[in-house]
Amino acid sequence: MIKTTIKVTFSGETKRVQAPGSYQELFSATQASFQIDHSQAVSFKFFLLDEDQELISISSQDDFADNVDYLQCDSQKAVPSLIYSDSATTAQNQLQHLVASRAPLSESTVSSKSRMMHALEKSLKYRVESKVEA
Numbered sequence: 286m287i288k289t290t291i292k293v294t295f296s297g298e299t300k301r302v303q304a305p306g307s308y309q310e311l312f313s314a315t316q317a318s319f320q321i322d323h324s325q326a327v328s329f330k331f332f333l334l335d336e337d338q339e340l341i342s343i344s345s346q347d348d349f350a351d352n353v354d355y356l357q358c359d360s361q362k363a364v365p366s367l368i369y370s371d372s373a374t375t376a377q378n379q380l381q382h383l384v385a386s387r388a389p390l391s392e393s394t395v396s397s398k399s400r401m402m403h404a405l406e407k408s409l410k411y412r413v414e415s416k417v418e419a
Contacts, residue, residue, distance in 0.1 A: 291356060292366040293331075294379055295319045301364075304356065308349035311356075315369050332368040332376035338404030340377055343367070377409050 290301035293315050300318045305311035311331065315321065321329075331343040333355060343349055349356075356365050366383070368376040381402065 295369040308346040328371045377405050381405050
């Protein structure tokens with residue numbers, strides 16, 4: 286059996302953790318890898334960008350089950366990456382930083398990067414506008 290991993294980023298640091306089979310496994314592996322105190326971890330969520338480049342939060346087994354396809358590791362796609370953060374805004378900023386810091390490998394990568402940055406900016410603008418209206 287081949288052990289696969291996913292990437293988790295916390296406070297700007299990225300580590301690989303064993304691909305989880307449940308939310309509890311993901312949560313425990315992240316706490317152990319980053320030596321996060323349980324009292325600090327209570328308010329945190331995992332965030333990812335889905336295939337539509339929308340920010341998705343994972344904070345329960347139900348959320349995990351809804352996104353299990355994204356978290357599957359195989360040789361046909363890149364290693365899944367999650368941001369572990371206490372706010373969507375912080376997660377978006379970290380994702381923008383990760384995207385911006387990657388060197389383009391081809392023209393298609395640059396195009397994909399531009400679409401991802403546009404989607405992140407649009408999502409952040411929507412959240413700010415929604416808060417202003419409320």
